[in-house]
Structures are given as C-alpha cells and as structure tokens.
Amino acid sequence: MRVRAFSVAVVVLAIVATPATPGMAAVTDRAAMSSVSTPTAAPVAVPCPKAVAPKVTRSPRPTPPPSDPEHQVVGGDLLATPGLVVPPGAPVPPKVTATSWLVADLDTGAVLGGCGPHEYATPASVQKLLLAATMLPRLDPQQVIRVTREDLDIAPGSSAVGLLPGGRYRVETLWLGLLLQSGNEAANALARLGGGPDGAAGGVRAMNEYARHLGALQTHAVTPSGLDGPGQFTSAYDLALIARACFADPTFRRYALTERTRIPAQRGLGARGFQIQNENQLVYRYPGALGGKTGFTDYARHTYVGAAERDGRRLVVTLLGAEPRPQRGWEQGAALLDWGFRLPREAGVGRLVEPGEWDVARTPAPPSPAVPAPAGAPPVSSTTSAAVDDRPGAGLFVALTVGVSAIALAVVAARRVRASRRPRG
Template sequence: PAVTATSWLVADLDSGAVLGGCGPHEYGVPASVQKLLLAATMLPRLDPWQEVTVTAEDLAIEPGSSAVGLAEGGRYRIETIWLGLLLKSGNEAANALARLGGGAGGQAGGIRAMNEQARLLGALQTHAVTPSGLDGPGQFTSAYDLALIFRACFADPAFRRYTATRTAEIPGQPALREKPFQIQNDNQLLYRYPGALGGKTGFTDLARHTYVGAAERNGRRLVVTVLGAEIPTQRGWQQGAALLDWGFGLRRDVAVGRLVRPGELTAASAAPTGTVPPSALAGGAGLHGAPAGAATPWAGIGPLLGFGAVLVAGGTVLITRRRRHAVRTSSAMTGQGG
C-alpha cells in the first residue's frame, strides 16, 4: 500500500512470522506507542484492584500534552489508570504507573524496568527515557521492536480487555469536588475496521504519527507497526489498516522472517545495523552508552532479528528504505504524546 510511514512491519501475532516491512530495523521515535512497553513491563507487577493516590509528580507533564484528567490527591484503582493510559493516552497515567511499578526507585525505577524488559523481549533497538513517550534525549525504537513489545502485551488477558474497551468511566472524587466522567478509546481501528482487536496511537512533533494495531480475520491475527507517518490523506490508523489488508491478502505460508521469543537473545547477541537518529540522541547518550551523535557500531544483523538476514542470505531479494521528507500538515493531532 502507498503509505507515508518511514518504517513499518506486519507480523502474525500467534506464530511470530514476519510477513513484510519497510526499514523494520531503522531507528525511530515512538511517541505514545511507548506506552506499550510500559504496559508490557508493569501489568505483571501491579494489582489492578489496588487503590492508589495520584501525586503532583504524576501530573508533571508537558503543557498541552494528552491527559486523561486524573486529579492530584485523587484515589483510583490501578485498573482505572490503565484504562486512562490505553484509551486516552494519558501521560499522567503513564507517570503514575511507572512510579507505582518502579518500587523504591519511583518513576526513574519504572523507566529502568522498562529498559530491562525491552532487552528481555529482544527489543535491542528500544530505549525509554520517559514512560509516556513524550520526547526525550536518547529515546528511540524500531518497527520490529514494537511488534515484539505488542506481542508481549497481547499475551496478557488484562491488556487484551483494556485495549479493546471502547468507553470507560473515571470515578468522581467527592473530597476534591471532582465529578465522574466518561472517556472513549482514541484508536479508530476499533470502530472502523472489522475484526479489530486493539492497538495504540501516538504523535509528537518529532516522532510524527506512530501506530500499532491488531486485527483478526478468518482465524488469523496480525499486528502492524508504523513509525514516522505523515497524514496528508491518511491518518496513522488508516495506514495501519491498509497494511493489515495487505497482510491478510497474503498466503498463510508467506514469511520473510520471524519475531524472536522473550529471552531468546542475550546482551552479547549481534544487533541489527542502523543509525540512531541525531534528533533522538541530541543532549543524551546513544544506544547502550554510545556518545551523543555517534553512529552505533553494530556489525551485521543477527539471524534471529528479522527478515533482513533471511533475505540477504537468500541473495534473491533486496529491501531498501527510502527516507521521505517530513511534510508538516495542518491536520496534525492536537497535543503531544497522543
């Protein structure tokens, strides 16, 4: 399909087979699809029925960025905060969940746990600096890594329920004179794509539009990941839908690689080639401590990291990535990290 995304990947959620992609191991900026890594990390750690208090630290988010509307001093069940995160992309919800799951280290401890989880999943091109996906120096991911992360999320029944929820109610806070209110899921795939299972939207000025979504058709479940999309004609979810249609149209035995299993790769494994975007490194450390602005000296592609190695070894197909110039449009989503 004719999409504007600078990189993307389509894979089978169940088998892990990679059906195809464009620049799947190119470094990109995640925006709010970063919240999927937060979910993969914190869902097993936090009791959804526990009632917790939202703090001023949680509400310290970039002015104008996406928020669900949690109140300082408000008491909410963790399940409610998850719904605020995954339906409305609440950045204050992300801060709260990272803090709560970070133990004594607080939010910083939560971010460290996210990066540890990324390495466990084999997402070697992912590094989190913020729990919400708001831009930060040294924060990046790849289309391939996002597929690994979403697949880990989707293995959790609670995540499957949250991401498929269309509406939810945020309870009122009588002590704070806050009334209850309803939120709706921002992922339009749920409403407009038959068989949609869920996903996550994202946008910042730096990342542009990012998207991860999943759907089922004829007993087959696929995931699509999109980075760096512009929307002159199609929004991120629409580009994801077009790629899902393409994937469902392929034979079931078509595959150009596979997604690695959690724990399959070690820190010593070869990592994919690519260049960390200077915009992601500005003012911070590079991948695994590389100096700011330096190219990352990875040599070659590990045989398990995706279809690049398979295609090169076969010697019959060469996939290249053509960078598209970013085009600013007036139809950009309001706010950051949405």
C-alpha cells in the same frame, strides 16, 4: 625411544603453536544465536511505496545512535534493509507516508513484510505499550492509589486523562486512561507504582530491561509516556515484539478493546466523574480489530500499532514517522493489515524472536575445567600471564616456551627409561 619422545614433543609444539582463528569466539557465539545471523552481503535497498504527504513544518528529528550490524539482523538477514522487504510474488504493499513499518503474525511470529524494519525512529505514545508489557504483571488492578503532583508533571498541552493530585483511583482506571486516552499522567503514576524505591525512574529502567529481554535491542525509553526525551528511540520491528507481548496478556486485550469507561468522581476534592472514549478508531471501524495504540509528537510525527483477527489469523502492524494526510495513522495501519491478510499463511521474510531468546543466546559458555599442571611444575603467576598475553607476539612466545618444555620433559623421560633397563650390580 629418543626418536619417539622427540616426535611427541614436536606434535605438542605444533598443536600449541597453531594460532587461533581471528573472530572464532564471535562466530561460535553467533551460531548459538538463532535470533541473529550475520548478513553475507549488503542487499540493495528496494524503495518503499510512498504516499505523497502535504508539506508540514516539523521539528528536526533527533540523531539516532549508530546502527549495530547485529541488531539490524535480529529476526533474519532480510530485515537488515532501509528499504522494502516482502515475500517473493507478494502483491505490492499500499502506499503510506510512514517512514518505516512492519506486519507480523502474532501467533506464529512470522514477519510478513516491512519497510526499514530496523531503522531507528522516535516512538511517541506507542511507547506506552512497553510500559504496559512491563508493568501489567506487576500491579494489582484492584489496588487503590493516590495520584501525586509529581505524576502530573507532563508537557503542557500533552494528552492527559484528567486525573487530580490527591485523587484516589484504582490501578485498572489508570490502565484504561493510559490506553484509551493516552494519559501521560497515568503513565507517570504506573511507572512510579511499578518502579520500586526509585519510583518512575525505576519504572523506566524496568521498561528498558524488559525491552532487552524481548529482543527489542533498538528500543531505549527515557520517559514512561513516550513524551520526547534525548536518546529515546525504537524501531518498527521492536514495536512488533512489544505488541506481541502485550496481546499475549488477556487483561491487555480487554483494556485495548474497551470503547469507553468512566473516571470516578473525587468527592473529597469536589470533582465529578466523567466518561472517556477509546481514541483508536480501528476498534470501531475495522472488522476483527483487537486494538492497539496511537501516538504523536513533533519529533516522532504520527506513530501507530494495531492488531486484528481474520479467519483465525491474528496480525499486528507497526508504523513510525507517518503524516496524517492523505490517510491517518490508523488508516495506514488498516491498509497494511489488509495487505498482510492477503498473503499466504506460510509467507514470511523473517520472524519475531521469542522473549528471552536473546538472553539465552548471549549467555557465555561455562569455563572449561582447568588442566592440572605436571607434578613439580612451578606455579604460574596470573598477573605475569595476563601481562604477557597483552604483548604483541605473546602467543608465539608462549607456544615456543611450552614446546621447548615439552621437548625437555620428553628427553628426561627417555633417559629415565634407558636407565631403568640397565642391569643393576
């Protein structure tokens, strides 16, 4: 009995003393994340086909944050490249001036190809799509609101619809002004309306929260309009996620395809009504166009998001950092859409993650049920345990302590068994 008890104790000691594999928790966490996989080796970047753009004087671009390896592989390992990624045997994509771009299927979520899909860039007015994706479900389009002077606090010379302080407009009018004319004052008003007690600041915070929910982990909004702000970035992949959320909304699709609308007169302010047109030329010039959004700032240069349908297939293109010559942004987008429609339906190099997928993947597992201590065992101080765990070699110390205790308990148990077998007088 003594040998058997000692053997059991040694087994307990061996199990307890076995060190945990470094990084095991991280590996388990990644395995549960279908949206993220860790690249096994850094691929050699294939140069993207580039069109030669005329030399322009441009503002120095802001310094992006350091790249997070996990964010680089959202949607698939092949997307973690600053260069070109296309399916095997695919035709060479058209030459564009954009520094990064991506083409994806709106319905299946398949990424058909891209250039630096996870490279940071500044968004300009395509950021208004994130505002739309966030606020469209929150706001009643028929509600009439009053525009404030704070709403008109935009950069001089930047795009505006022509809303007046004190003017009364339906929310739907604000959306049309935002998407057709890229109105920055409309963006401020919509962010204020949807931001709760914190106004526009609350609206921007909601935009960032929704971006993370979509899996757009490289997107950080500072302004609701896309006017440049320190720390404001996105990526071609993130824009595709945001665009997919927008085009899933039938109200957005109707707004995005509207060719013209009328801004109502403000009789109390002595102002006449006027007409505005959709600035996205894809709507007029590309068969099957579904709409999208244009953008430009000195930092961002030209940015573009566009979508179209052909033979029952809906594709979206996103591009960042483009120059308007030899082709304007929408024309570069149209050329990339043509390229995407030529690919087989089963082609792909990655996928657009589903809304909420990142949230589920990052949710920590519930704690394991506590194992009751042996009867008569002294209580363990949580403060003392935490202090011991932080010291070098603490794991070995705890393992030896538990092992010795197990041996002692086994020996005591063996003695009790022998004592119980002795004849009593």
